[in-house]
Amino acid sequence: MAMKTVTSLTLLLLLFAVLAAGRGTKISRELESSNDEDGICQLIVKTKGYSCEEHKVTTKDGFILSMQRIPTGRSGTKGGPKPPVLLQHGLISDASTWLALSPDESLGFILADNGFDVWLGNVRGTNYSSGHTSLGPNDPEYWDWSWDELVAYDLPAMFDYVHTQTGQKLHYVGHSLGTLMAFGAFSRHEVLSMVRSAALLSPIAYMGQMPSPLARAAADIFTAEVIYWLGVKEFAPGGGPVSKLVADICSHIDCSNFENVITGPNCCMNSSTPSLSHQQPTATKNMIHLAQMIRKGTIAMYDYGSDGDNNKHYGQATPPDYNITSIPNDLPLFLSYGGKDLLSDVKDVQTLIGVLSDHDPNKLVVQYRDDYAHLDFVYAVNAKQLVYSPLMAFFSSN
Template sequence: MEARIHYLMPMMCSSLAAVGSRLNPYPINIQDGVPLAVDGICKSMVETQGYVCEEHKVTTLDGYILSMQRIPMGRSGKAADKPPVLLQHGLLVDGITWLLNPPHESLGFILADNGYDVWIANTRGTNYSRGHTSLTPNDPAYWEWSWDELVAHDLPASFRFVHDQTGQKMHYVGHSLGTLIAFSAFSQKKLLNMLRSAALLSPIAYLGQMPSPLSRSAADAFLAEDLYWLGLHEFAPRGEAVAKLLEDICKNPNTNCTDLITSFTGPNCCVNSSSTVDFLEHEPQSTATKNMVHLAQMIRQGTIAMFDYGSKEENMNHYGQPTPPNYNMASIPNDLPLFLSYGGKDALSDVNDVQTLLDTLKDHDADKLVVQYREDYAHADFVFGVNANQVVYNPLMAFFKLH
């Protein structure tokens, strides 16, 4: 159990003990938290498959330096003749998520081969986005953020960069946390002037009914808060502190740690076991402990609100009110083209939470909202499923063509 926990990925992996002993905790050379390797995602993941790829750097208004990759043409060499698409990954992973399966199964490559100008975002704290204009990841201040800052800074910086580089409005695809930050930004009327449509896979807005035993155990036990207040600012899934956290969770008799992927994500129907090994060569990756605390607050409270600092006084200092402001999903413009795809087996994007979201979108223009339900899909199937190209990505591209 202990060896397994030390290489646990709390969102998308299983049977880690079998491969953990031969994994490098970081597949790239890192000094002061900054990658030194010259071969970034383009060289390691895209060009090896025969695609042209560009590496870009994007600086947020609060000083974080993010990596971004562009695949400007398909493997045939024909330049993109369709609009740009921005791909935004989920929690504890980076943009490699969209490239791990073979090209005919990976959304990043599929879009490029279908004529789209593909842009891949990587949020702050991930392996290739650990730069900052004045801080290093060794500074506690570097990790003083939650997904509020991804809404306020990372997502707008990525949108502006793609828009400035291409001169076009873009389509957006988010998975998991990538959907939450998009919903929240759209609810504040942000980014809409640069957006054609948005496809949200495993949509997360409300988390109050999440059935994932391990995630709920961690949230209910306030364990992430313990790490935060003890001064662990970086939530590193491969680190000793997180391993100890997970060990404590697994002591709960109601938590099954013998099948971690099912406990966290639900029973994925269609993920090839070889993809897990490839996944572990690159993931999981760090996030801020404060970000994990914020998600735990959502699970416990069932609300979509900004980070709760734990007291009326602190909230007043940050927000000018005693409680954190809410993100109002009903404020998402009714004419914004949305494609939502969710799964019946997903333990993180639970069907009841998705229904709560859909209820808030009940007045959305009928011709601008497509909702797809896959009874057999769990959380990881939407990005790693061997049949996702047929059952999710083809309908997604058909939706793009309409907008």
């Protein structure tokens, strides 16, 4: 039983270490050791010849989030007001997701060069959004959140800040967990007054048909729940005992291709060696919430495990659903998904599309890339031509 628990925990760590995350580049290692004055702007953006601003926004529950702004392209031409766009990364990652490749291949730089006012968000718990008005990462209460709080607090705080700074409604781009945050917020009519349109890459709403055997095994064995009950509130794949577990499993499995086993066979990323040893931390409670979605096939708020505890938090015995059908039918949505994606599975995305069947067909664009897997949407060397150009055309039409 103990060996089964350790093995399944390792599988879970490996699964979510690559879910919508970066590939452990030298840049991300530098980011971990840098401070706010020497951060993403200084290490990545300005070195590529772009202007960049560091911003801070505080959520209503006290988390201090880091944001970066790229106001102009490489030409530096300011011109008139530019349409703002907020880019939101996925799980166990940060804003460097959108900047990891060359300026001609990274969506953050591409948008800046094509006349957008680019804003990059970093959710709570990541290295650059680790501040809080009264708590620290060593306090268990600091990690008492799931993606429910990202929907209720982080995303609204970032939207409101950019809207206030620019005086304009925002375009939005999310990848993986960044899409789940959007679906949750839109379904509860959060931020709708501030959004122009949303592009959702590898959309995550329903996860019940996820075909990855490793993902299903890790969720079904309740491994995240086990470590939560043992008092491990911070889920940090890149250090401590977690790092040792990853190293142990990689001594028996060829981890050089392990991301493809989990995310699907990504067709079009460059050949640089991936690494699963360095990622951003998240809350163990967040991992439990995602595992609940895999097991149940629903999109609902966090399940506290008993009628009594759910009643205490929600006033009802079961967690409230996020009602996707309540998303306004005239909200412009661009969905792009891949045929080889094992996390944003084709069947689950088709379930989502079915739920959106009453959406105004003139406001819903669905793109299907048969050869793309989960990470291709942010790291493929041909994504500019195949995904980002249609995405920008969609923004321009809205």
